[in-house]
Amino acid sequence: MNINIPTPLRAYTGGEQTVSVPGATVGEALEALTGAYPELRQNLYSAEGKLRSFVNLYLNDDDIRYLPQKEATPVEENDELSIIPSIAGGY
Amino acid sequence: MLKLTYSDYVAVRAHGEQSYPQECCGILLGKVESDGNVVREIVRAGNTRTDSAHNRYHIAPEELIRAQREGRRRGLDIVGFYHSHPDHPAQWSQTDFDEAHWVGCSYVITAVVAGKANITNSFLLTGSNEEDKKFLDEPVEIEVSNAETTQERGEQ
Numbered sequence: 665m666n667i668n669i670p671t672p673l674r675a676y677t678g679g680e681q682t683v684s685v686p687g688a689t690v691g692e693a694l695e696a697l698t699g700a701y702p703e704l705r706q707n708l709y710s711a712e713g714k715l716r717s718f719v720n721l722y723l724n725d726d727d728i729r730y731l732p733q734k735e736a737t738p739v740e741e742n743d744e745l746s747i748i749p750s751i752a753g754g755y
Numbered sequence: 756m757l758k759l760t761y762s763d764y765v766a767v768r769a770h771g772e773q774s775y776p777q778e779c780c781g782i783l784l785g786k787v788e789s790d791g792n793v794v795r796e797i798v799r800a801g802n803t804r805t806d807s808a809h810n811r812y813h814i815a816p817e818e819l820i821r822a823q824r825e826g827r828r829r830g831l832d833i834v835g836f837y838h839s840h841p842d843h844p845a846q847w848s849q850t851d852f853d854e855a856h857w858v859g860c861s862y863v864i865t866a867v868v869a870g871k872a873n874i875t876n877s878f879l880l881t882g883s884n885e886e887d888k889k890f891l892d893e894p895v896e897i898e899v900s901n902a903e904t905t906q907e908r909g910e911q
Binding site for chain 1: 778780782787804807810811812813814816817819820823827832833834836838840843847848850851854855856857858859860862880883884885
């Protein structure tokens with residue numbers, strides 16, 4: 665499947681916007697991604713190995729937090745996973 | 756350095772005025788070049804923080820994905836974001852900093868005072884991770900085309 669890398673994380677994927685990885689589930693695809701680009705791991709996961717709260721993962725147009733199987737959701741070769749850090753603020 | 760056209764600069768500020776007294780927000784699409792982020796298009800976004808829109812903003816990830824997809828189709832990247840501070844200085848706040856995660860991107864803030872756009876500043880988020888990130892004051896270069904110069908003179 666293809667994983668879309670947001671601008672701030674491309675420093676860790678050699679500038680690649682989209683990375684093609686193997687994997688039968690979202691979790692396996694992410695594992696393949698961080699296996700290929702280990703520096704991504706600390707930007708995506710906390711020291712405890714949990715996905716950082718500000719990192720959104722969308723399988724095509726669906727937030728994986730709200731998919732019944734979450735990271736165990738099966739993926740097809742032409743699926744698209746987007747990593748999208750949140751944008752918020754104010755004063 | 757953040758570069759944007761005069762019309763985009765005006766549009767960002769106008770969005771702040773139209774949203775007043777609530778915060779506006781949007782996405783800057785463009786290119787990362789050797790001397791900074793160059794904006795080619797601004798994309799207005801909705802502020803999902805309807806519970807406290809006068810002093811908070813949040814862009815739905817779905818809007819970011821759409822903008823990223825559209826940008827990719829046209830060879831553009833997300834290079835920054837903008838929002839307004841109604842009746843508050845054009846300076847990043849602790850909330851802005853805590854919620855900033857797009858390292859390398861420009862965060863543009865426009866102060867809107869009593870409904871009128873006042874100062875617009877840009878801050879570049881630098882660092883390599885959450886632990887060492889920081890905002891740097893970023894110079895803003897506004898590209899004025901000949902047509903816009905003529906129009907401005909005509910308006911005076």
